[in-house]
Amino acid sequence: MQCTIRVKRGSVARKYCKNILDFASGFRGAHSRLFRTATQQKQKALTRAYVDRKNKKRTLRRLWIARINAVARRYGSTHSGLIHDFYKNRVLLNCEILAQVATLDAYSFLKIIEEVNEKRS
Numbered sequence: 001m002q003c004t005i006r007v008k009r010g011s012v013a014r015k016y017c018k019n020i021l022d023f024a025s026g027f028r029g030a031h032s033r034l035f036r037t038a039t040q041q042k043q044k045a046l047t048r049a050y051v052d053r054k055n056k057k058r059t060l061r062r063l064w065i066a067r068i069n070a071v072a073r074r075y076g077s078t079h080s081g082l083i084h085d086f087y088k089n090r091v092l093l094n095c096e097i098l099a100q101v102a103t104l105d106a107y108s109f110l111k112i113i114e115e116v117n118e119k120r121s
Contacts, residue, residue: 064099071102075113082113089119 017035023045024031024038031041069079077085086093093112102109 061095064095067099068095068102071106071109072113074106075110077113082116085116089116091116 020035020038020042021032023042026032027038027041027045030037032038065079068082072079072082085091091112098109098112101112
């Protein structure tokens with residue numbers, strides 16, 4: 001009969017639990033104090049972080065489109081018409097940059113629209 005060796009893993013388990021509880025330190029109530037609920041909340045938090053990184057891109061794109069559209073309508077155009085004209089005239093402008101120009105410097109945005117309209121005519 002072979003003898004099995006007893007492994008005392010107190011320090012390893014303590015380190016593992018401490019790591020998870022440190023991650024959950026900002027959570028409310030039992031989610032930051034109890035190991036089992038902290039583990040569940042950590043899993044949920046990491047899942048939400050992944051999803052929200054994707055949603056952030058989506059919401060920023062919506063914001064850029066809204067900003068461009070708001071300023072473009074002042075000058076008799078729309079976002080979709082403007083992007084179509086850019087594509088036709090091979091003007092390579094990033095939506096993010098275009099939104100910044102539209103909100104920070106409306107005069108430059110107007111000049112960009114006029115330049116594109118001149119090429120179209």
